Amino acid sequence: xxxxxxxxxxxxxxxxxxxxxxxxxxxxxxxxxxxxxxxxxxxxxxxxxxxxxxxxxxxxxxxxxxxxxxxxxxxxxxxxxxx
Amino acid sequence: xxxxxxxxxxxxxxxxxxxxxxxxxxxxxxxxxxxxxxxxxxxxxxxxxxxxxxxxxxxxxxxxxxxxxxxxxxxxxxxxxxxxxxxxxxxxxxxxxxxxxxxxxxxxxxxxxxxxxxxxxxxxxxxxxxxxxxxxxxxxxxxxxxxxxxxxxxxxxxxxxxxxxxxxxxxxxxxxxxxxxxxxxxxxxxxxxxxxxxxxxxxxxxxxxxxxxxxxxxxxxxxxxxxxxxxxxxxxxxxxxxxxxxxxxxxxxxxxxxxxxxxxxxxxxx
Numbered sequence: 001x002x003x004x005x006x007x008x009x010x011x012x013x014x015x016x017x018x019x020x021x022x023x024x025x026x027x028x029x030x031x032x033x034x035x036x037x038x039x040x041x042x043x044x045x046x047x048x049x050x051x052x053x054x055x056x057x058x059x060x061x062x063x064x065x066x067x068x069x070x071x072x073x074x075x076x077x078x079x080x081x082x083x
Numbered sequence: 084x085x086x087x088x089x090x091x092x093x094x095x096x097x098x099x100x101x102x103x104x105x106x107x108x109x110x111x112x113x114x115x116x117x118x119x120x121x122x123x124x125x126x127x128x129x130x131x132x133x134x135x136x137x138x139x140x141x142x143x144x145x146x147x148x149x150x151x152x153x154x155x156x157x158x159x160x161x162x163x164x165x166x167x168x169x170x171x172x173x174x175x176x177x178x179x180x181x182x183x184x185x186x187x188x189x190x191x192x193x194x195x196x197x198x199x200x201x202x203x204x205x206x207x208x209x210x211x212x213x214x215x216x217x218x219x220x221x222x223x224x225x226x227x228x229x230x231x232x233x234x235x236x237x238x239x240x241x242x243x244x245x246x247x248x249x250x251x252x253x254x255x256x257x258x259x260x261x262x263x264x265x266x267x268x269x270x271x272x273x274x275x276x277x278x279x280x281x282x283x284x285x286x287x288x289x290x291x292x293x294x295x296x297x298x299x300x301x302x303x304x305x306x307x308x309x310x311x312x313x314x315x316x317x318x319x320x321x322x323x324x325x326x327x328x329x330x331x332x333x334x335x336x337x338x339x340x341x342x343x344x345x346x347x348x349x350x351x352x353x
Contacts, residue, residue: 018280019280026232026236029233
């Protein structure tokens with residue numbers, strides 16, 4: 001088959017596109033699944049507190065929980081707007 | 084103690100009922116006393132696939148609500164004498180399936196049956212969660228197609244967090260991947276996800292691959308579980324899957340395209 005393959009177009013197959021898209025979305029959704037249920041609400045409330053002082057948009061705050069063996073770390077990333 | 088197997092998928096139309104019918108028939112054919120329960124309240128179809136739709140008198144919800152006994156509701160299969168069907172209710176609302184009600188029925192069935200196969204409705208809502216809650220093992224039916232694979236991963240998450248085994252901190256539900264409607268020719272042409280692709284993404288052990296086959300529609304037209312089409316590729320693939328479910332080692336078949344002749348390959352471009 002390799003001889004015939006040589007003449008075929010080299011564009012990536014739709015199956016490999018499907019696989020790549022799935023790997024990304026499934027990894028993303030698994031990450032969210034492992035987060036505690038209260039996280040979205042926590043994120044919303046933190047956003048409101050920060051907005052009392054600095055105007056930031058919804059996507060400028062990121063809240064994650066990293067679980068290690070013996071403890072969990074709440075990670076809060078806030079991007080402040082340039083002045 | 085019966086072993087409880089849920090057949091689930093998240094996505095609809097991938098072959099859950101077809102699979103439930105064939106797996107339960109296969110288990111019963113091997114001499115195990117088996118009951119298959121339709122959890123799709125409001126949209127029952129297992130009765131049609133098993134050719135007993137005209138023999139339904141009482142259903143699952145009748146039993147839960149105490150309007151009928153289990154023996155009144157169970158339908159004995161006419162082909163395999165160790166097989167029974169418990170049909171879903173066609174009229175009641177889904178909430179009629181309560182966790183306690185389902186548990187009561189499953190406990191009673193456990194006393195006399197070896198296997199309880201739960202045919203889940205599509206989706207991830209109440210009915211699907213009830214179907215998987217008491218499961219010891221799960222057959223996750225997946226098509227080699229993006230939405231089905233993604234939904235299978237969702238349902239795996241639910242099995243791992245919302246099943247009784249998960250809630251009680253027991254050993255997890257044993258997961259099996261059953262890839263259905265597989266077309267090896269399209270896989271070779273790069274048009275369809277391969278078995279290896281899906282295994283890699285979902286990361287659960289492969290129970291079997293059921294090839295896309297005209298036999299499946301022909302069998303459902305007649306109310307015949309496709310596993311009883313013993314000469315067909317799909318029927319044999321289901322038989323292999325049941326054997327593996329029971330711990331037998333069987334090599335996977337029907338995963339490669341039939342070799343074409345030189346001329347058809349040249350003129351059809353492979």
